[in-house]
Amino acid sequence: MGKYVLIGxxxxxxxxxxxxxxxxxxxxxLEEIPYLEPGPDRDRLLELNPLGQVPTLIMPSGEILTESAAIILHLADTFPDAELAPSVADKQRPxxxxxxxxxxxxxxxxxxxxDDPARWQLPEANHKRYRKAxxxxxxxxxxxxxxxxxTPYFLGSDPSALDLYIAVMRNWTPGGDTFRRLFPKLTDIADNIAGQDLFGNVLRRNSGE
Known part of the structure; x- marks a missing residue:
């Protein structure tokens, strides 16, 4: 199998x-680009994915795959031993x-x-209340x-891609401190993933640490 190109x-x-x-x-x-900034990188991204969003994946065949869940399910099918998803026969699958x-x-x-309330044509005076809601x-x-x-994984003793989502998204607004206070089980899952050598560098780079 050839190489994937991940635009992120x-x-x-x-x-x-x-x-x-x-x-x-x-x-x-990995092709890491500032995906919202106008320029050649965004122009190329828009040619591949009209939504202009990341992740956008160029598969070894040259086909384009977008939407993170679709990419996860593709990888789970292609690499069945990777523990990204329970098998079809597994009781955890549903x-x-x-x-x-x-x-x-x-x-x-x-x-x-x-992220950008003005995109939805909301009056500026309403932006703060809209974000809070x-x-x-x-x-x-x-x-x-x-x-x-x-715990230690979302599905108990069985790792899956759900754990990867939690490990990344817990750093997004409102941020790790609030997440840790409100969601102790999800924090344990995220800490478990972050503590694995395989994932540490990627998580640190993307969390700004």
Missing amino acids: SRGCGSAIIELAMLQAGAEYE AFLRWLIFIVSEIYPTWNYS LEDHRLDLWRQVEDVAD
Whole structure:
């Protein structure tokens, strides 16, 4: 199998895919770009992914794959021993699929909506209240994940890509201190991943440490 090319940006969701690549033992090259800044890098990204978002993955075949959950499921199929997802016959499979889609469809978009309120044509006077409402909603969503989480991995003794999402996203707004105070089980999962030598460098680079 040839090399993947992962187009990503520091501090973004592409870090989740980079961790998954490491866990799978996949050969990949990271192209780290400032994906929101106008210029040749963004122009190329828009040609590959009209949404202009990262992660965007160029597969060994040259095909383009976007959306982190789709990339995770592809890697799980391609590298079945990597423990990125329970097998189809595994009793944990339904829970894995449920919470993978919950994280990417419910929690992840809250940052897309809150990062630039002007994008939604909201009056500037409402930006602060709008962000606060989204942050409160995000915490409510994380509480649902905390309530069902096991340890040391989300699925108990079985690692999966859910742990990688938690390890990366716990550093996003409102940040690690608030996350640690409100979500002790999720923090244990994230600390478990961060303590593994395989993942430490990527997590430190993307958390700004």
